Amino acid sequence: xxxxxxxxxxxxxxxxxxxxxxxxxxxxxxxxxxxxxxxxxxxxxxxxxxxxxxxxxxxxxxxxxxxxxxxxxxxxxx
Numbered sequence: 001x002x003x004x005x006x007x008x009x010x011x012x013x014x015x016x017x018x019x020x021x022x023x024x025x026x027x028x029x030x031x032x033x034x035x036x037x038x039x040x041x042x043x044x045x046x047x048x049x050x051x052x053x054x055x056x057x058x059x060x061x062x063x064x065x066x067x068x069x070x071x072x073x074x075x076x077x078x
Contacts, residue, residue, distance in 0.1 A: 053077035
């Protein structure tokens, strides 16, 4: 019998292009990360300072995407 697994998604957003788009070297302000199988966590870092703005923390919301609810993590800067 094959291994059972699961799939999960998380969206990361910012007002700045700080996230690397999956599979490319391009930086974007909004990316969807999807993992499956035995990946149970994901660490996403935001720069402490960008363009003279200081990172103040993450805000978390949800959005409905293709039949499922996913967490949206927004990097906030002042």
